[in-house]
Amino acid sequence: FTIKSVPTEPIEGQKTGTSGLRKKVKVFMQENYLANWIQALFSSLPPEDYNNGLLVLGGDGRYFNREAAQVIIKIAAGNGVGKILVGKDGIMSTPAVSAVIRKRKANGGFIMSASHNPGGPEYDWGIKFNYSSGQPAPESITDKIYGNTLSISEIKMADIPDVDLSCVGITTFGNFSVEVVDPVGDYMDLMERVFDFQLIRSLLSQSYFRFTYDAMHAVTGAYAKPIFVEKLAASPDSILNGIPLEDFGHGHPDPNLTYAKDLVDIMYGENAPDFGAASDGDGDRNMILGQSFFVTPSDSVAIIAANAQAAIPYFHSGIKGLARSMPTSGALDRVAEKLDLPFFEVPTGWKFFGNLMDSEKLSICGEESFGTGSDHIREKDGIWAVLAWLSIIAYRNKDKKPGEKLVSVSDVVKEHWATYGRNFFSRYDYEECESDGANKMMEYLRDLVSKNKTGEKYGDYALRYADDFAYKDPVDGSVALKQGVRFVFMDGSRIIFRLSGTGSAGATIRIYIEQFEPDVSKHDMDAQAALKPLIDLALSVSKLQEFTGREEPTVIT
Numbered sequence: 001f002t003i004k005s006v007p008t009e010p011i012e013g014q015k016t017g018t019s020g021l022r023k024k025v026k027v028f029m030q031e032n033y034l035a036n037w038i039q040a041l042f043s044s045l046p047p048e049d050y051n052n053g054l055l056v057l058g059g060d061g062r063y064f065n066r067e068a069a070q071v072i073i074k075i076a077a078g079n080g081v082g083k084i085l086v087g088k089d090g091i092m093s094t095p096a097v098s099a100v101i102r103k104r105k106a107n108g109g110f111i112m113s114a115s116h117n118p119g120g121p122e123y124d125w126g127i128k129f130n131y132s133s134g135q136p137a138p139e140s141i142t143d144k145i146y147g148n149t150l151s152i153s154e155i156k157m158a159d160i161p162d163v164d165l166s167c168v169g170i171t172t173f174g175n176f177s178v179e180v181v182d183p184v185g186d187y188m189d190l191m192e193r194v195f196d197f198q199l200i201r202s203l204l205s206q207s208y209f210r211f212t213y214d215a216m217h218a219v220t221g222a223y224a225k226p227i228f229v230e231k232l233a234a235s236p237d238s239i240l241n242g243i244p245l246e247d248f249g250h251g252h253p254d255p256n257l258t259y260a261k262d263l264v265d266i267m268y269g270e271n272a273p274d275f276g277a278a279s280d281g282d283g284d285r286n287m288i289l290g291q292s293f294f295v296t297p298s299d300s301v302a303i304i305a306a307n308a309q310a311a312i313p314y315f316h317s318g319i320k321g322l323a324r325s326m327p328t329s330g331a332l333d334r335v336a337e338k339l340d341l342p343f344f345e346v347p348t349g350w351k352f353f354g355n356l357m358d359s360e361k362l363s364i365c366g367e368e369s370f371g372t373g374s375d376h377i378r379e380k381d382g383i384w385a386v387l388a389w390l391s392i393i394a395y396r397n398k399d400k401k402p403g404e405k406l407v408s409v410s411d412v413v414k415e416h417w418a419t420y421g422r423n424f425f426s427r428y429d430y431e432e433c434e435s436d437g438a439n440k441m442m443e444y445l446r447d448l449v450s451k452n453k454t455g456e457k458y459g460d461y462a463l464r465y466a467d468d469f470a471y472k473d474p475v476d477g478s479v480a481l482k483q484g485v486r487f488v489f490m491d492g493s494r495i496i497f498r499l500s501g502t503g504s505a506g507a508t509i510r511i512y513i514e515q516f517e518p519d520v521s522k523h524d525m526d527a528q529a530a531l532k533p534l535i536d537l538a539l540s541v542s543k544l545q546e547f548t549g550r551e552e553p554t555v556i557t
């Protein structure tokens with residue numbers, strides 16, 4: 001085939017955020033918008049990283065993925081890539097892409113997804129690039145890509161027809177080929193090696209254990225039935241919204257208490273199932289629910305870490321270390337302390353865990369934003385988290401006699417609190433604020449923390465320290481600055497402020513509030529009630545209402 005040189009011009013605003021490039025679909029549909037970014041990416045990589053190499057291509061099934069896949073394939077061929085491995089219909093979850101890159105020793109991969117952002121002609125599209133160990137591209141690469149988008153003048157595109165992605169098989173064009181694969185196979189194999197499927201099956205096959213999984217019409221719809229129903233004997237009607245749709249069925253595929261409302265209503269309703277879970281657009285997030293009970297993601301990772309060695313074969317030989325993102329609650333810290341494990345606190349975004357995993361310092365990690373995972377891959381993994389929880393519940397109930405009461409999700413969490421204490425945690429999101437007001441608020445807070453002194457009084461709280469979180473990667477020494485303003489008080493309570501790096505319009509302010517409670521008699525308190533004084537303090541310290549005009553958050557988790 002021949003390679004066309006398509007002349008182009010730089011387009012503004014192609015800087016990646018916390019996780020890839022995300023914009024409204026209409027922005028991506030502008031002439032050469034996507035093509036420019038893909039070409040800029042190839043121009044940023046050393047040629048030996050892709051020449052005659054193998055790249056993986058997946059996506060969450062959202063609107064515009066079909067067209068985008070063809071553009072990516074043609075530019076890859078135009079730049080000398082040897083082969084593209086693509087999920088059937090362009091479908092492959094983020095964790096599965098990471099797993100496939102590792103298993104097939106690919107040079108990297110693309111994920112066509114704006115993750116938990118809504119999809120459809122009026123909503124969002126996005127693209128992420130992962131490197132050869134399956135991890136999201138580090139900032140050193142994404143900065144280069146951005147630089148190249150500002151000077152690009154030519155796109156190299158192979159002159160080949162569109163490839164039919166609806167049938168498994170190989171299409172060859174000279175020394176370039178496209179292989180369409182089943183998106184589930186490699187991922188399923190990995191899950192079977194990580195977990196004791198027989199143990200999980202022994203729980204899911206029981207009529208007294210009722211399981212519900214909401215795929216939110218997103219990518220895990222393709223995985224839920226083969227894994228939970230066909231392999232693990234869950235009942236077929238336990239899968240809700242199990243067909244991936246281009247607009248996620250008009251939904252917002254973000255598994256939290258606000259956007260996964262249908263599942264929350266079921267789990268808090270009469271005759272609720274024993275276990276409920278959901279994943280986001282691209283399958284890397286998870287929400288875990290028990291009967292009328294919500295497991296905060298910060299607790300979830302701590303509980304998985306505390307139980308992993310016993311319940312999950314992958315960890316039978318031990319855990320190397322634990323890590324969380326800075327705003328995630330300190331529940332995991334307590335587990336690391338008790339188990340005497342190395343522990344790391346990194347900035348928000350999964351890309352910061354990769355080096356620690358590659359250098360064998362880290363096994364299990366998580367973020368408060370419904371992300372949980374381990375070093376089995378280099379992404380957070382929604383279905384993995386659900387299987388981890390099912391393993392823990394199955395393990396705790398494996399010697400149950402018929403008729404005996406089950407150890408429930410809430411029992412496991414409450415026992416954990418009794419042992420380690422409870423870290424009350426909540427996050428307030430103010431979505432789509434005016435960028436100007438939000439930026440001014442952050443500047444104001446940065447200025448405030450630069451002048452703060454230990455011991456200073458904030459209402460009833462005395463300050464231990466306040467700063468703008470900075471991180472130096474212990475493996476490669478790279479530094480990330482301005483990762484969130486935090487106020488840490490003498491009793492360990494924290495309030496943290498950051499701007500989101502995943503939105504597609506305006507600015508989203510996130511406030512994270514945390515307070516540790518060792519007293520078991522107070523563990524049953526509602527988190528919002530327990531945290532009220534700190535929440536009020538966060539609002540007054542930041543002057544949020546004054547800067548943004550917002551009275552109420554858009555989402556509370």
Ligand code: VG1
Binds near residue numbers: 349350371499
């Ligand atoms: C959010 C979360 C962060 C997560 C990121 C990607 O980023 O806070 O913890 O890693 O989304 O998640 P931000 O910058 O908006 O706070 V997702 O499911 O893209 O892949």
Ligand code: CO
Binds near residue numbers: 094115116280283
């Ligand atoms: Co996601």
